Amino acid sequence: MIVPVFDTAVTRTYGTRLPIVAGGLMWLSDADYVAACAQAGIIGFITAASFKEPGTLEAEIARARALCGDRPFGVNVSMLPKLVEGETVAETFRLIAGEGVRFVETSGRNPEAFLPILKDAGIHVLHKVPSARYARKAEAVGVDVVAIVGAECGGHPGLDMIGTVVNQALAERDLTIPFLIGGGIGTGGQMVGALASGAAGVVMGTRLLVAEELNAHPGYKAALVEASERDTELTMSSVRNTIRTLANETSATVARLERADPDIGIEALMPHVAGTIGRRAYQTGDVSKGMLSAGQSLGLTDAVAPMAEIVARIEAEAGRALARLHALTTPEALRA
Numbered sequence: 245m246i247v248p249v250f251d252t253a254v255t256r257t258y259g260t261r262l263p264i265v266a267g268g269l270m271w272l273s274d275a276d277y278v279a280a281c282a283q284a285g286i287i288g289f290i291t292a293a294s295f296k297e298p299g300t301l302e303a304e305i306a307r308a309r310a311l312c313g314d315r316p317f318g319v320n321v322s323m324l325p326k327l328v329e330g331e332t333v334a335e336t337f338r339l340i341a342g343e344g345v346r347f348v349e350t351s352g353r354n355p356e357a358f359l360p361i362l363k364d365a366g367i368h369v370l371h372k373v374p375s376a377r378y379a380r381k382a383e384a385v386g387v388d389v390v391a392i393v394g395a396e397c398g399g400h401p402g403l404d405m406i407g408t409v410v411n412q413a414l415a416e417r418d419l420t421i422p423f424l425i426g427g428g429i430g431t432g433g434q435m436v437g438a439l440a441s442g443a444a445g446v447v448m449g450t451r452l453l454v455a456e457e458l459n460a461h462p463g464y465k466a467a468l469v470e471a472s473e474r475d476t477e478l479t480m481s482s483v484r485n486t487i488r489t490l491a492n493e494t495s496a497t498v499a500r501l502e503r504a505d506p507d508i509g510i511e512a513l514m515p516h517v518a519g520t521i522g523r524r525a526y527q528t529g530d531v532s533k534g535m536l537s538a539g540q541s542l543g544l545t546d547a548v549a550p551m552a553e554i555v556a557r558i559e560a561e562a563g564r565a566l567a568r569l570h571a572l573t574t575p576e577a578l579r580a
């Protein structure tokens with residue numbers, strides 16, 4: 245039995261102890277990862293795009309179900325138009341629905357065309373966007389929950405590059421459906437701040453990359469522990485696909501190529517940015533090459549630890565933040 249400490253639309257929907265969503269991580273969020281999330285009292289999402297060979301996504305979902313037991317997990321489907329055809333996306337959703345998955349995290353484009361497949365299967369849809377204007381659109385087309393992930397984030401911050409604190413205020417003002425806030429979130433204090441602004445929870449990616457259960461080479465995790473909030477680089481804006489990654493040889497090369505020729509185009513960048521290069525870095529621990537998504541909360545990834553320990557630390561931080569707020573509030577205000 246999970247005893248909820250926080251009671252929000254997110255904890256109620258997913259049945260988690262904490263209102264924390266571990267967003268999909270290309271090549272990294274597999275069954276072991278989402279099971280570690282589930283055991284720690286949060287929900288994680290397997291990235292469908294990491295399991296492209298026939299039968300492998302089904303097998304990973306089965307593995308996650310066995311490992312999670314009655315605890316929740318979901319599947320992330322990135323729909324970046326440049327990466328996947330609409331029909332492939334629809335097929336993935338049909339497969340997920342057929343497997344009885346209950347929770348989906350979508351990102352990368354307007355999910356409207358695919359919502360009937362998901363709704364008919366009774367799947368709960370969390371759609372992730374980079375700024376408030378897309379969140380308003382997502383609400384209008386009928387997603388269940390929207391996550392706004394700001395410029396600080398690892399991976400794709402979108403083109404607007406709006407910071408998380410501003411997203412938070414705009415979401416509170418403009419949205420009616422439950423929303424999550426992400427991008428640079430890595431502590432319980434930040435989580436309480438987001439909840440105070442009306443969020444139903446937070447999305448984390450970078451902070452959880454140093455979880456022991458994440459299937460990546462120890463050298464990769466050591467590099468993340470070593471890195472600070474200053475060690476990310478933004479590239480790929482020239483092809484309207486901005487990405488924040490760990491600063492390394494590849495990001496420097498791509499930045500240089502884009503500066504030299506702003507019309508360079510994706511074909512010329514592909515030999516550097518291909519996902520298979522990044523995958524190799526996760527396997528070998530040599531982080532000098534590959535586009536390795538990572539956000540500014542690299543400043544908070546100070547040790548490799550079991551997921552449960554990372555989450556317990558965030559929970560303790562949240563407790564301290566709540567106590568701090570309580571201490572700052574006068575008895576009169578509490579009675580009012």
Ligand SMILES: Cc1cc2nc3c(=O)[nH]c(=O)nc-3n(C[C@H](O)[C@H](O)[C@H](O)COP(=O)(O)O)c2cc1C
Pocket residue numbers: 266267268269270272291293320321322350351372393396397398399400426427428429447448449450451536537538539540541
């Ligand atoms: C290594 C890595 C891989 C990611 N891959 C995906 C992905 O495949 N699909 C997706 O929707 N988001 C992806 N993201 C974004 C995360 O799910 C999450 O939204 C983001 O990391 C939150 O911001 P933060 O990194 O500041 O915590 C990735 C992020 C990282 C760090």
